[in-house]
Amino acid sequence: MLEVRNVNLFYNKYQVLFDLNFKLEQGEILGFLGPNGAGKSSTMRILTGYLTPSSGSVRFLGKEVSKSPLFLRENLGYLPETNPLYLELRVREYLKWVAELKQAAEPQKEVDRVMERCGLKEVEKKLIRHLSKGYRQRVGLAQALIGNPKLIILDEPTVGLDPTQVREIRELIRELGKEKTILLSTHILSEVELICKRVIIINQGRILTEASLEDLIKEGTERYFLSLESSSYKSELRADLEKVVRITAEDRTEKEVHLEFKAQNKEDIRFVVADLVASYGGKVLEFRPKRSSLEEIFVNLVYKGEQK
Numbered sequence: 001m002l003e004v005r006n007v008n009l010f011y012n013k014y015q016v017l018f019d020l021n022f023k024l025e026q027g028e029i030l031g032f033l034g035p036n037g038a039g040k041s042s043t044m045r046i047l048t049g050y051l052t053p054s055s056g057s058v059r060f061l062g063k064e065v066s067k068s069p070l071f072l073r074e075n076l077g078y079l080p081e082t083n084p085l086y087l088e089l090r091v092r093e094y095l096k097w098v099a100e101l102k103q104a105a106e107p108q109k110e111v112d113r114v115m116e117r118c119g120l121k122e123v124e125k126k127l128i129r130h131l132s133k134g135y136r137q138r139v140g141l142a143q144a145l146i147g148n149p150k151l152i153i154l155d156e157p158t159v160g161l162d163p164t165q166v167r168e169i170r171e172l173i174r175e176l177g178k179e180k181t182i183l184l185s186t187h188i189l190s191e192v193e194l195i196c197k198r199v200i201i202i203n204q205g206r207i208l209t210e211a212s213l214e215d216l217i218k219e220g221t222e223r224y225f226l227s228l229e230s231s232s233y234k235s236e237l238r239a240d241l242e243k244v245v246r247i248t249a250e251d252r253t254e255k256e257v258h259l260e261f262k263a264q265n266k267e268d269i270r271f272v273v274a275d276l277v278a279s280y281g282g283k284v285l286e287f288r289p290k291r292s293s294l295e296e297i298f299v300n301l302v303y304k305g306e307q308k
Helices: 040-047 069-074 091-101 107-118 133-145 163-176 189-195 213-219 235-241 270-279 294-307
Strands: 002-011 014-024 029-033 055-060 076-079 151-155 181-186 198-203 206-212 223-229 245-252 256-263 284-290
Touching: 002 040, 014 040, 014 206, 029 040, 029 189, 040 151, 040 181, 069 076, 076 133, 091 107, 091 133, 107 133, 133 151, 133 163, 163 181, 163 189, 181 189, 189 294, 198 213, 198 294, 206 213, 206 294, 213 294, 223 270, 235 245, 235 270, 270 284
Parallel strands: 029 181, 029 198, 076 151, 151 181
Antiparallel strands: 002 014, 002 055, 198 206, 223 256, 223 284, 245 256
C-alpha cells in the first residue's frame, strides 16, 4: 500500500534521514519505533505529504505522493503528535467542520459514525477545551477516521495519557486495525508489543531493523534459565558449562541452583547442556529459553547503532 524508496532528508546542510526503505502492507498495523529525536516525526511528515524528501520517493497505492498529493490526502487519516484541535468548538461542531472540509457526502451521518466508533456520543456537546486528554485523543482519532480512509497514520497517540486512557486508546487502535491499515509511530515499546505484528526500529535517522515482532523476539532469545539440584552442582560441572555458555547469574539455595546464561552462538544448546549435566549425575529441574523483551532488544539495537 505504502512504499518508501531511498528517502533522505536534509534541513539546510544537516541530514536527518538516511536512505530509508520500507513497505507498509495493506491490512497490517506497523509499529515505527525509535527514541526521541530518532527521525520518526520527520518521516511521518514525509509520508503524509507535509514534507518533500530531499531525495527518494514515497508511493501510495502505486502513485508517487509528490506528484499526486491529493490522492494520498483523500485516502489518509492522520493524527499528528500535537493534536490540532480547536478548543473553542464543541465536539460535534469540530467534527462536522472536518467532515465538510473533507467533502463528506453526508457530514452529519459521517460525524455520527465516527463519534459512535470512538465513544464520543456522551461528550458531543462539550467544548473541546473542557475534555480530558484521553477524550481529546479520541476526538483526534475521530477526525482521522472521517471519510473512511484506507490508511491511518498515528504519531505518538498515547503520549501524555494516564494508564487508563492509554488502555482505552490502545483498544480503539486494535479495533481499527481489524479493518484499516495503520502506521503507529511511538517510543512506548509496550504499546507496540500489544498492538503490532511487525516493527521498524529507527535511530539517528537510520533504520536499524525491520521484522515481524515474533521473529525479532525469537532472534533475541539466546538466554536460558536452568534449575538443578544443588548436590550435583560441582565446580567441575560449572567449569565445563562455561566452555559452552556464558553464565550471567547464579543463585543457590540448600536444595537448588538457579543459573541464567547466554549461548555463545544462535544455536539451541539445550541438549548440549542437558547432556553435560547428566554426565555429572545431575538432575535438571527446569530448563527453558528466557524470552527477551522488546525493550531489551530495542535498547541493544539502539546502543549498538550509536557505537558505530
